[in-house]
Amino acid sequence: MHTLVYDDITTAADRVAGHVRPVALAGPTEPGGVHLALELMQHTGSFKARGAQNFLLAHREAGTLPDAGVTIASGGNAGLACAWAAARQGVPATVFLPATAPRVKVARLREYGADVRLVGTEYAEALAACEEFASETGALASHAYDHPLIAAGAGTLLDEIRRQVPGLDTVVVSVGGGGLFAGVATAARHHGIRTVAVEPENCRALDAAVRAGRPVDVTVDSVAADSLGARRASATAVRAAQQEGVDSVLVPDTAIVRARQTLWDDRRLAVEHAAATALAAVARPGADVPDTAYRPAPGETVCVVLCGANTDPTDLVAP
Template identity: 70%
Template sequence: MIPLSRSNEVQQLTYDDIKAATDRITGHVRPVAVAPVDPETVHTALTDRLGAPDGRSEAPCGELWFALEFLQHTGSFKARGAQNFIQAHREAKTLPDAGVTIASGGNAGLACAWAARQQGVRATVFLPTVAPAVKVAKLRELGADVRVVGAEYAEALEACTEFAATTGALASHAYDHPLIAAGAGTLLEEIHTRIPGLDTVVVSVGGGGLFAGVATAALHHGIRTVAVEPENCRALNAAVEAGRPVDVPVDSVAIDSLGARRATALALHAARQEGVHSVLVPDSEIVRARQTLWDHHRVAVEHAASTALAALTAPAPHGYRPSGDEKIAVVLCGANTDPSDLAPALTNRS
């Protein structure tokens, strides 16, 4: 059983943790929608821009699905972990009068504020200056006390930690808590049910909460996990390389959601499991993948979400190369974005 408070001794999740989270949050979050995609559509979009990648003339995989988790409450998968965290503390009667507090690039803060409001609990959210204005505005709509501190997530986290210590507020975390990761892992449980015979799930990685939960559930079901990071926000990839969590510089178009300096011990443990692949993609391919989602599917997502798709569309030596008959689900994890920069692609066709 996962303890309610974080502990340095808790460095792995179990499938039982995912199942407990599933039981806890069912009926409180939106079940994930999945959509089949013609792999040839993605291949055509890529060749239109770059020519045939790696000399391939065929579609990138046998069967491709999108997991539309951006339709989740507050626009991202983070609602799952936040709901699990708040519900667990509500059950244990450990929600303090000072409420909950969290540091976030935006999405985790939104989820925490939403879950807290459902339980009638105050939420104080610390954000770095890179947090998009659309996320700040939505946080205030949810009734959160929003505090913008520092240029990076790590600085906002430091301020949040001090706030919790001085006020007695319950400190949640954007990704580094087993209850948060277990809640995120419920997404794979639903995907597995909706896509029989799934071979591979592709997911973008920041600090590693979503990845740790998804990979833990995927291992149980014999599903491969592809963990995708921007080249210059490679906390998990660097941890795997070093054999321990290490600090990395962060600089990417997806920094607001994937800009963690260090991956969690939970994520590193999950990355060492059988069937996990860690890959990196350049920002240029993240931007192209996001534009492809809009041009061909009219889906407007964050750069963090398109990072996962970029693993399939980026030319070698980047990304992930599936077998021709592989059944793949790409998690589109969030859509808290300003879509105005996608409009020129539509205008050019008028």
């Protein structure tokens, strides 16, 4: 298996330049403090556009992009990014989702021209159907997170943040299967920046894998499961989590819901629960956060990645 290295990320950055939106940052009101990386403003509404572009452009360069197009299993965001990138390359996309996927994501997929297939109730079931489809049709099988090109594309985010936040000490990312985390942690380690990996208490594939010393299956039950509901973390993510300079935090659903509402109340940002998961892990002055939260040292400069906005905002309560 390919070991993800920083050179993979710089190669990806060169490849996707001009194809993805540079991340926008929202700064803190005090020196140091907590910055927000607004990756929810990325094409297709999440960071997944970076990995999808890197994956398809790399196959286009290598001449390995088949006429049958590309197929992927997804909780929603990776499928959206894959369908969007495939449309840019003029090839069809067949996307497998659990039947429980949010309707807003299914509708967007169809707008991108994807052939949408709803299978089972968990990501793992959709993945099995996707793999069968790829073997039968010859379609190129992409992955929501467990592929070096996908993780490297996601990792391009870190250098963009670092250029805008001088003296960055720590980056905080939510984790599902671990593609974003693996890419960001690889780039962060190259620059001596700490990575905080955040999972819902009941979607803890990475935490369980680190404890076991290898990827293991976990149960999935969280308000953020539509994006963070991977049953198993990637081996690449587990290796990244076992390196120095990585902290792991688990947060309850109540904290995730509260952080999501706070982003709406304070900044009018409507984010999905996966994005709020990262913010829920950071202790801020006056905020009600879990005892397990990451507590920045005085003067520590932190950036929280708000990874996506593909959500139904009707449950956000106006203050």
